[in-house]
């Protein structure tokens with residue numbers, strides 16, 4: 001995030017630009033009521049002053065005199081302004097509340113669509129973006145809510161205009177005193193907003209610093225890590241560390257949340273001096289008969305306006321805090337939009353019908369200094385099965401993530417039937433793809449949703465769902481669940497249920513199969529059955545190969561019983577292909593594959 005010299009002003013400008021996007025008429029109403037809410041008190045001020053000044057003349061002239069009638073007219077004007085102020089204030093506040101709420105929704109929407117827009121996932125590992133996301137996720141937090149900023153603005157803007165109006169009135173008394181107020185107030189507002197912004201940034205925008213704290217809190221209250229935390233007796237340690245970090249944060253807050261004396265004291269002193277000088281000058285002018293009683297009364301009430309405007313209150317703070325995250329969110333929207341790729345090619349129908357080709361592909365994860373894939377050449381013939389093997393960290397998953405378009409190669413290209421995937425609309429490519437990753441997601445949704453997520457438009461096709469479940473051996477299991485296919489797979493729901501690791505894996509495999517049945521042409525299976533026993537895995541993979549015959553299948557596995565069934569096997573090491581051939585060819589080669597296969601086979605035999 002680029003630091004800004006005037007974050008409060010930038011945020012405020014952003015708000016001013018965003019409001020018309022929510023609603024032009026409501027923004028116009030907001031502007032109009034801001035002016036009216038400022039103007040009516042000024043009218044009251046002047047009417048009251050003039051009324052006070054009129055009373056002696058009216059009393060002398062007696063009831064029914066023109067002087068007395070003028071006094072009543074002034075009273076009427078004052079009361080009318082008061083009533084109008086009440087009415088307009090109400091509308092002003094309601095409109096501000098609604099605009100604030102809608103602004104927050106607009107920002108949430110911008111944020112979610114910005115984050116969802118990129119084709120890949122690299123941006124979700126970018127520290128700056130993550131920091132912004134964490135802040136934005138707290139949009140609901142009281143202090144840094146844009147909604148509060150609008151409410152703050154709704155309260156401050158009329159007061160400020162009113163004080164400016166009071167300053168102009170004072171110009172008629174003494175132009176220098178009036179100008180001093182007219183220039184002084186904006187300076188005070190800027191100084192205060194800058195101070196509040198400093199406090200807001202240092203206390204409420206500590207996303208990165210609060211990261212560990214947030215992580216520990218989530219660990220302590222979510223079901224997934226609960227087992228390990230309890231079994232290892234980690235809870236006291238975790239809570240202790242959480243408390244320590246929270247205390248540090250609290251200390252930091254207490255240290256930084258106050259206004260600095262070197263800002264507050266000069267501001268307060270300047271206001272005191274200006275008020276005293278104005279008051280003394282007014283009294284002096286009155287005593288020396290330099291201004292009439294009526295005019296003096298108007299000036300005194302105008303001076304009072306200066307007290308009612310308060311640049312130090314909660315509204316001023318909420319205004320500064322609330323606008324803080326806005327420029328970042330808008331910048332993120334722009335930044336991620338700029339990363340969108342240009343589509344210049346289309347895949348032929350039914351692709352791949354010939355081959356998928358990795359051509360001198362390099363890849364390094366964002367921010368990493370070493371590549372995980374280097375100059376990789378790999379030809380995958382369409383309609384065949386390929387197994388990728390290699391030791392931990394060899395780059396197998398990274399390779400299929402590139403194929404799935406989750407990351408883009410940093411060098412070289414991946415083509416499908418000759419078309420560079422970087423030029424293709426990822427949505428088109430992904431309709432041809434079904435993938436199951438080793439860290440597949442266990443969605444806390446119904447069984448039906450879990451299986452049909454790869455082709456949600458077919459979620460109502462129960463026969464098709466059973467066709468995906470039966471080969472995975474889970475139809476009986478699903479039928480035994482309380483709501484069958486509609487049972488929620490989470491014990492966090494009243495009628496929900498959780499499954500064993502192997503059962504979850506079968507559900508995920510059914511999801512991959514369902515997407516294949518829905519038309520996917522390429523199937524990626526990354527450790528598809530690591531949670532199954534060896535026999536079950538071999539049987540399942542056999543089934544898969546039968547069902548998916550004619551499909552381009554890429555499987556990553558450490559189980560050679562699975563791997564050996566593939567048409568072709570490549571051994572990956574250091575991000576490059578080091579052996580390539582069928583099971584028999586690689587065994588005959590007597591290299592790494594043969595060694596590893598023999599080792600595993602001997603162990604199993606023993």
Ligand SMILES: Nc1ncnc2c1ncn2[C@@H]1O[C@H](COP(=O)(O)OP(=O)(O)OP(=O)(O)O)[C@@H](O)[C@H]1O
Nearest residue numbers: 125365368372390391392393394395396397398399
């Ligand atoms: N998101 C990531 N960011 C940075 N580095 C990563 C990321 N994911 C993986 N790596 C690194 O890339 C290298 C290759 O990882 P990859 O997951 O491709 O290996 P693999 O062959 O699939 O391993 P395994 O058999 O253990 O699943 C590893 O050194 C790993 O630390």
